[in-house]
Structures are given as C-alpha cells and as structure tokens.
Amino acid sequence: MPFDVLKPKVNTILANDKEPVKQRLYEVCELLQTSLGYYDWVGFYFANHEQKTLHLEAFAGEPTDHIVIPFGKGICGQVAESNANFVVADVKAQNNYIACNMYVKAEIVVPLFKSGKNIGQIDIDSHTEDPFSVEDERFLEWINQQVAEIL
Structure with missing residues (x-):
C-alpha cells in the first residue's frame, strides 16, 4: 500500500483522543505491519534518559524479548x-546487532523527537533483504512527527 494512502489512516488513528496514546501507537504499528508486506x-x-534505556511501548508482529534496550546496544x-x-x-553485517529472530534480514530505526529532544523511536524489522528506501525514511519521519504531536 502506498505511503500516501496510509497517511490519512495514520492521522485518523492518532486523532482518536478517546483512545489512550499507547492504544493509538499499537494501532499505528498494526496498520503498518499489515499494510506493508516488508x-x-x-x-x-x-527513552528513559536517567537510566539510559529504551522501553518498548507498542508493537505489532512476533513477540520480542527486547522490551528494554540499553543506549548504545543494538x-x-x-x-x-x-x-x-x-x-x-x-x-548480519552489523557487529552491534541484537537478533530478534532468525528471519530478520534488515532493520530501519528512526528517532522520534519532541521539542528537539530524542524521546524514542520507531523500529521496523524486515524478513526481506535490503527493502528500505529513502521513501521509507521520509514516511517514518513523518509518522514520528505526527506521534510527537499527541505526546
């Protein structure tokens, strides 16, 4: 599904202030995971900046053991x-990669900024080799900008 078709759907999910933020984030994850084959x-x-750790708040896909990740790791x-x-x-070419499962071949991580501070990130794993383009980066940056507005 093209990114321009997904944008209004993301906006609709994030605008639903009857749902808690965590639920809206989960719904965005589900939308992306089910709409984009890779x-x-x-x-x-x-981020918890005091502890220098990242904490998983919402996801779609296989469960992961990586719910807390130290800054600098992976x-x-x-x-x-x-x-x-x-x-x-x-x-496989990354020496500081944390393996989630044996099927993951590629990953893209885009930081989420609020008031100029990196407060988190969106993380995508793919079972496809080298699937991510500049368009994926721009789309995920856009998603993070929309998410920052509801935080």
Missing part, C-alpha cells in the same frame, strides 16, 4: 545516542 515487525520504543540503542536514522540493509 514491515514484518513494527514497534515504538521510548541498532535501537545506537539511534538513542546518535539521534540519526539508521538503515541496515543486512543485519
């Missing part, structure tokens, strides 16, 4: 420190 796992992690932990998008075409 988005096999979608999750939002949020792709997500590196993004918590770098404040920059990280696109991994081949997770």
